[in-house]
Amino acid sequence: MSTARPRRTGWPTTALLARSSARFYRRHPAQLGLSLLGIVLGTGRAGAIAGPVLAGYLLEAQIPLAQVAIIISMGSVMAAIAIFLLGAKAADEDA
Secondary structure, eight states: OOOOOOOOOOOHHOOOOOHHHHHHHHHHHHHHHHHHHHHHHHHHHHHHHHHHHHHHHHHHHHHHHHHHHHHHHHHHHHHHHHHHHHHHHHHHHHH
């Protein structure tokens, strides 16, 4: 019998969102921050809906699974690049 521990995969996302929100609120009015937070969360939910739908269309079009995986991963790659560039800019501002 396996005694595998449950994985807690959502906590890094929550921690990053909390840290980002705190840094934003120090520089901008709270109402603007709340509006932008709603936009960001809404965009994330739209992506969570659109991703599987897009994958389904691509697979239905007989595109190989490896290519579908690459196409779907492009959103994550773009997000990683944006976070990296914003992080570099924030580091310059804090210095």
